Every structure is written in structure tokens, then in C-alpha cells.
Amino acid sequence: MEAIEQLHARLSARFPDAAPTVVLNPGPAAQHSLLVPATQARAIAEFLRDDPELQLDTCSNVTGIDWPEREVTETVRRTVTEPPAADAPPGTAPAAKVVEEKVRRVVPGHLEVVYHLYSVARGHGPVILRLRTGDRGEKVALPSLTPVWRACEFQEREVFDLFGVVFTGHPDLRRLLMWDEFRNHPMRKDYVEPDDYEWEPTPHDRILAQARRHYPVPPTGSGEPAPR
Amino acid sequence: MLGTGLLHGLKVTARNLVGSFHDPARMVTTQYPEERTRLPENYRNFPFLLGDDPADPLGTLRCVACQICEKECPPQCIYIVMERDEKGKAQKRPKVFDIDLSVCMSCQICVEVCPFDAIKMDQEFEIATADRFTGLLRHKEDLARSNAYYHQLHPTEAAAVDAALAEQKARQAAAKAAKAPAPAAAPPAPPAVPPTPLPPAAPAP
Amino acid sequence: MNPAAPPSRAGASVRAVQDPFHGDLLEVSMGPHHPSTHGVFRMIATLDGERIVRLKPVFGYLHRNHEKLGESTSYLASMPYTDRLDYLNSMTNNWAYALAVEKLAGQAVPERAEHVRILLAELTRLLNHTCLAGFLLQDTGCSGTPLMYAFREREAILDLFEALSGSRMMCNFQRFGGCRVDPSPAWMEAVSALVGRYDRFLDEYEELITGNEILLARTQGVGVLPAALAINAGITGPMLRASGVNHDLRRVDGYGLYPRFPFRIPLGDHGDTYDRYMVRMLEMRESLGILRAVLRDLPGGPIIDPKAKLRGFRPKPGEAYGRIEGPKGEIGFYLVSDGGPNPYRYRVRPPSLINLTVLEDLCLGHTVADAVIILGSIDIVLGEVDR
Numbered sequence: 001m002e003a004i005e006q007l008h009a010r011l012s013a014r015f016p017d018a019a020p021t022v023v024l025n026p027g028p029a030a031q032h033s034l035l036v037p038a039t040q041a042r043a044i045a046e047f048l049r050d051d052p053e054l055q056l057d058t059c060s061n062v063t064g065i066d067w068p069e070r071e072v073t074e075t076v077r078r079t080v081t082e083p084p085a086a087d088a089p090p091g092t093a094p095a096a097k098v099v100e101e102k103v104r105r106v107v108p109g110h111l112e113v114v115y116h117l118y119s120v121a122r123g124h125g126p127v128i129l130r131l132r133t134g135d136r137g138e139k140v141a142l143p144s145l146t147p148v149w150r151a152c153e154f155q156e157r158e159v160f161d162l163f164g165v166v167f168t169g170h171p172d173l174r175r176l177l178m179w180d181e182f183r184n185h186p187m188r189k190d191y192v193e194p195d196d197y198e199w200e201p202t203p204h205d206r207i208l209a210q211a212r213r214h215y216p217v218p219p220t221g222s223g224e225p226a227p228r
Numbered sequence: 229m230l231g232t233g234l235l236h237g238l239k240v241t242a243r244n245l246v247g248s249f250h251d252p253a254r255m256v257t258t259q260y261p262e263e264r265t266r267l268p269e270n271y272r273n274f275p276f277l278l279g280d281d282p283a284d285p286l287g288t289l290r291c292v293a294c295q296i297c298e299k300e301c302p303p304q305c306i307y308i309v310m311e312r313d314e315k316g317k318a319q320k321r322p323k324v325f326d327i328d329l330s331v332c333m334s335c336q337i338c339v340e341v342c343p344f345d346a347i348k349m350d351q352e353f354e355i356a357t358a359d360r361f362t363g364l365l366r367h368k369e370d371l372a373r374s375n376a377y378y379h380q381l382h383p384t385e386a387a388a389v390d391a392a393l394a395e396q397k398a399r400q401a402a403a404k405a406a407k408a409p410a411p412a413a414a415p416p417a418p419p420a421v422p423p424t425p426l427p428p429a430a431p432a433p
Numbered sequence: 434m435n436p437a438a439p440p441s442r443a444g445a446s447v448r449a450v451q452d453p454f455h456g457d458l459l460e461v462s463m464g465p466h467h468p469s470t471h472g473v474f475r476m477i478a479t480l481d482g483e484r485i486v487r488l489k490p491v492f493g494y495l496h497r498n499h500e501k502l503g504e505s506t507s508y509l510a511s512m513p514y515t516d517r518l519d520y521l522n523s524m525t526n527n528w529a530y531a532l533a534v535e536k537l538a539g540q541a542v543p544e545r546a547e548h549v550r551i552l553l554a555e556l557t558r559l560l561n562h563t564c565l566a567g568f569l570l571q572d573t574g575c576s577g578t579p580l581m582y583a584f585r586e587r588e589a590i591l592d593l594f595e596a597l598s599g600s601r602m603m604c605n606f607q608r609f610g611g612c613r614v615d616p617s618p619a620w621m622e623a624v625s626a627l628v629g630r631y632d633r634f635l636d637e638y639e640e641l642i643t644g645n646e647i648l649l650a651r652t653q654g655v656g657v658l659p660a661a662l663a664i665n666a667g668i669t670g671p672m673l674r675a676s677g678v679n680h681d682l683r684r685v686d687g688y689g690l691y692p693r694f695p696f697r698i699p700l701g702d703h704g705d706t707y708d709r710y711m712v713r714m715l716e717m718r719e720s721l722g723i724l725r726a727v728l729r730d731l732p733g734g735p736i737i738d739p740k741a742k743l744r745g746f747r748p749k750p751g752e753a754y755g756r757i758e759g760p761k762g763e764i765g766f767y768l769v770s771d772g773g774p775n776p777y778r779y780r781v782r783p784p785s786l787i788n789l790t791v792l793e794d795l796c797l798g799h800t801v802a803d804a805v806i807i808l809g810s811i812d813i814v815l816g817e818v819d820r
Contacts, residue, residue, distance in 0.1 A: 025751050025752055026750055026751045027750060027770065028536070028751070029536045029539075029751055029752065029753035029754075031754060057664050057665065058664050058665065058667050059667055060667060060763065060765065060782060061754065061765055061780070063767050063778065065777075114767070116754055116765075116767070116782075120680045121664075123680075149665055149666075149667065150662070150667070150790060150791075151665065151667025152667075153666075154786055154787065155786075177492060177493040177819060178493060178496070186498065187500065187501055200331070201328050201362060201365040202304070202305055202306060202326050202328045204304040204307075231646060232644065233643075233644030233645040233649070234645055234647070236640050236641070236644060236645075237641045237642060237644075240640050241578060241641070244582070256585050256588070267595075268592070268595050269596075270596055270599045271599055271600075272599035272600060296744070300509070301510070302506055302510035302511070302514065333513060333603065334603070335512075335513035335603070335605045336599065337509065337513065340743060341743060341744055349599065
């Protein structure tokens, strides 16, 4: 199967106004992926499925990933020109010095859907596609690839259920694993679980924190909260 | 002829029915609890703490309360509090060592990560109780067992552990003898159940 | 027209314009508490008389947020949780996860460990297909006999797993870089003995049931899956091969040391329930061939890579997708690492869930009894579907 760079070149030639970008995978697995813009995603998917050399006729895995917004501190170097001092002789050139300062910026969050495509006819793969939403709040719509590969049907429903990505064009977009009236999306990183504290004799971490909220004064002894 | 498949099938069931009265391969039911099948040596179900002295396993626990098993346990069913003296100095003994057996899934990861061979897997499974919250909570008194018990349960594994511990002690004694000015004799090879006073100070995990 | 209304007395010459018996569609909820749904699985079947016109599966009754737990547990601690995904085949789940982590971290595996992994995977395949043979026939209504014969042999394999890893089903056996326990020569003897007598069991089982006319009538032509739909819907495993598609990851990916052990791949002609059953019976015989070859060629050496880390395992940032041919289909793990001790994203590709995509297509036009058999031939385990 052709390397990712050749595939990228072919796709860019075919879809010039919505070219995908190569996302390199830094680890030893070297499974690089293509970031595909949402507008042409379905056309690109159909091309990948029907292309005689690739014949990626099955989608093996659809995964949702939550990337919340994070703050990044970068060191930025700037050259600052200072005007000459008031008592310097006239005609002195302004002094230039390099100043380093730390700039904080917020990288916006998004949701990502990763598709692993394989070919049964040719026996090669994977070709990995990534689709990203605009943000984690309002702009969470992505085109569904279920009309292209039926295998995405349940998996996209699961990504909708657990992450909140709305797939336009999906034949039956409902919750899959949670019940229909459930609110919120459990796999997101900022999901707060409901406080369903029940006494445990060996509490750790989250349960211990909940225990302290429910029983502020622990009894003397091993430090465990009082039993029911 | 229609029905030959059915007749072949009935022949097989007849063979099994008749065989179940005399052929051991067809008598597969163990009449529990009157009969019990022998468990294999490797069988694991719920951990126990190892103490060296058979007369007082609780006082001679190998555990130093390093809390590695507590951190690595997937369902986090272990709760350890280190013993400290009046000044707050750590005593390398657990004051509290609780395992909640209703949470424990017998995955054996605590045994694998323990650097001191202080926790091993038991084979008890007949521990049903009516108390939902504390009936299956085991404290260190209930968990302490002696090395002799370990030999009874898992003889091959126990022999290997004892050999490794003896080798480690011999190496440490040899290193100490090499550093000491007066030559000190290396200790003799210990018997199968060595009377160790306290666990040796093993290197950092 | 209200079917509950009393019949008209206008005389025998008057015929009803609307036949009351074909007025309404009946919705049957084959609910989560059901002995034949292989777990807590619900099918809402809409029936027109006896024929199914719509079938919606409902999942989530066994959802244990395994993927979210994976984000807060270390890589090693997730291994016992993978046992509980497809709880009948814990060894292959473990291998798929270990393979994905080894790809993520670039970890090598010694030869002896690879041989032992193949051995255990093929024993698991025997286990699973025997289970399916028993359960499928139980679903047809055989009320126990083939099931108990199958489970008698299954117990022999589970006893082997218990002797090796300490637990019948939740083995927690594979580690990143090899296996946890080195099998002893005595254990290998026991495996050889089992492999030696398994053929006779399969012969007896086939004599019992494969030629049975009732089984043939109930399974042939029922739930036909066309190959093109199977490929497009991501179906994998024996279900795909029963539709005639030659796709076995042991051949295609060649993971582990499978390329060294030749075996045949049984394919079905029609893609119906009977083909799915027969493909599994034939695969069992091929597995026995692989087992004999592995037992003959098993080398010595370490059972786990000496450089493998048990504690403090932090793969470099990156991601990896590793998959194997499990007995139910392609089981894969997709792991995203951010350099920490826990994965950033831990995803299981469940073959049972994806094989259920075509459940409605297969069941349309059949009766409820056929729907039960079709579900049985898809071979699902709810632990994997719902995770």
C-alpha cells in the first residue's frame, strides 16, 4: 500500500479546496493519520472506498477523543527598540535589545473522531482519518460516514452518546449505551459523575473525597468513615 | 432415508447414557459438597499476608507497608496505614492492612508487584457471608498466614521464593563481609522455614 | 378497525373490508432478561403476524464504562479488566491488548512467549466455538444435551487454564513483552493429551447433531448474509467467512508467529446460519492442527522480555491500533498515550457489537424463533458489546 505522503498528495490533487493534512504519530507504532476537513469528508471517504488501488471497503474502528481546552505557556523573543536617552548627543541611533517574555495562550478544545479503514479485498491498511469538530460546545456537527461504510452505524451512535458529536446524515442517531433520557456525555474529560456515594470499607481517591463530604468527622482508629 | 440424522444422534445419546454408569470419561459431575475436586497448585483466589514464623505469623509479617500493592491494585481494594512511633517515624510495619474481598477480583497484580514477597494468593472460596459491608472485609489479623501454609498451598512457588530470598540474604551477607575489616563468616544456608526476625531492608522498589 | 369489537351479525354474506387479524403490527420486546439473548440484550421486534418487519437492538444493560476506567487505571491494571470484556475468551482479549500496548511502546516479545500465545489463542478458539455449538443448539430448543456435551469438553480446557494461570476464565495472563507464567512440561503434556482426544469429541458431536434433519431445516436458508453487505458493515470473524469472504487476520496481518503454522480457512457458500455453524466446526479442526504444530515446535527461552517493565510503565506519546483474530472476530485496541502512566484514550473495538450491525437485515422476514437462532449464530457476548 502506498505511503501516507503519496496518499496525501493524491488526495490533495483530487480535492484541492479541502486538502487533508498529515498528522504524524510520534510513537514507535508509526501509524500516521490524515486530518480531513469536515466539509468534504464524505466525498473523500467515498473516493477512498471506490479507488481501485486502495479499495478501503471496510471501516474497522470509529473512536471519539476529547481534547479539552488547555493553557499553553510559550517563551517568545521580541526585539525592542528603545529611543535614545534625553541627554544623549543628537544623532545617536536607537538601541535594540532582545527581550524574552512568557506568553500564555489558550488552545481551544475540540472533539475528534478517528476512523481506521482497512481493505478486505486487498488485505492492506490501516488508513486513519481524523475529523475534528469546531469546538466542544456549539459546533459539534460532523458528517456521518455511515452512508459510505455501514460499519460506522453503531460506533457513530456510541460517539454521539458518549462524547456528544452530532453526525449529520446518520440514519438513526440515538444514544447507544446510555438510556435515551440521559443527559450529558460521560466520556468527556470534564464529566462530573453524580454523587452516588455508598460506604466502602477501603476507600481511595474519589470515594474517599466523597466520604469526607458525607461524613466530615471520621471516627478515631484507622481513619475510615463511620459505617451505616 | 429421512431421519437417519436423528437416528445417529439418538445413538450418540444412548452411548452417553449407558456410558455414564461405567465409563469415567462420561461421569463428569462432582457431587459437591460431599466430593471436592482437587484444585491445581496455581489456583488463586484472594490474597493473604505472609509471616515467617509459623507460631506468630502476625508479628513476623514480611510486609513493610510500602503501599505499592495498594497503588497497583486495579479495583483499589487494599487499604494500608503504616505504623509510626511516638515521634512520627515510620516503622516499616503496617498498622492497618485491610483488603475488601467483595471488591478484590483475584487478579494477582499485588503479588506480582510486591518487592518483598509479603503477599501471596490464597485458595479460599467458601467465604459467603450475610453482611454486605463488613462481612468480607479482612484485616491483617485475618490475612496473616505463615510460610508453612504457603508451602502447603503452592509448594513449587514457595520453594522458588525461599530460594530467591536465601540467595538475596547470602549476597547481602557477602557484601557486608567484604566491607567489614574483620572477616565475618557467611551465614549457613537457611532451612525451608527460616526464623527471620524482621524483613531485610531491601533496595528501593 | 378495532379487533376487540364483537363480530358483526349482519350475515354470512357480508365480508369484512379489513381483516382484523392483519390490522395491527405487534411489538415484542425480547427483553434483557432472556435465556437466549446471550446476556442482557434486548431486541424490539415488530411483527406482522409471525414475520418480523422491524428489529431494533437495544444495548447498554451491561455497560461498565470500561473505556473511562481505562483512562484512570495504569496500563498493567487494565489487563484484568480486559479479561472481563469477552468473558469467555480472556486469553485472546489479553493478547489483543498486549499487542496494542507493545505496538505503542515498541516492545519486543521473545519467541517462546509468541508460541505460548498462539497455543492459548487456539485453545481459546476451541473453547469459544465449542461454546457456540452448545449455545446455538440450546437456542434451537435442544434443552441441554448438546450444551452439556460441549461444556464437558470446555471444562477440560478451562481446567488447563486454571492449572496454568490460576483462574478458569479471568486469566490475566499476557504481559507487555510476553506472558506471566512459564508453562511447565507437565502442562504441555496435558495439552497434548487434550488435543489428542479432541478430535474424537468433535466426531461424536458432529455425529450427534450435524446431520440432524431438524437442525438442517431450521438453520439452512435462515439469516442469509450477502458478502458485499458483510464487508461494508465491518463484519469480521467466522461470520464473514461463512459468507464466503476469505479474510482471516491470522493470514492477512500475520501477527505473532502465525505465518509459520499453515492452516486452512473454511469458507461458507451461502452465508446462512448453518454455514456459520459449520465454519466454526471446521475451524476447530484447523485449530487442532495448529496446536499440534505448536506443541511440536515449542522452543525454550524466556517467557517475557527481560527489558519489559512491570511498574512505572510509561510509553512515549503516540497512538497505536492493534488487532487480532479473536474467536468472535477482529478484536482491536486503540490506545492514545500522552506519556503518562495511564492511557489518554483507551478504546476497544468490539467484534460482537459490530457484528450486530446487520442483525436487523438478517432477521427481516423470519419468525421470532429464527431471530433467536440468528442471534445465536452471530455469537455475541454482552460483556464485549457493552463494555
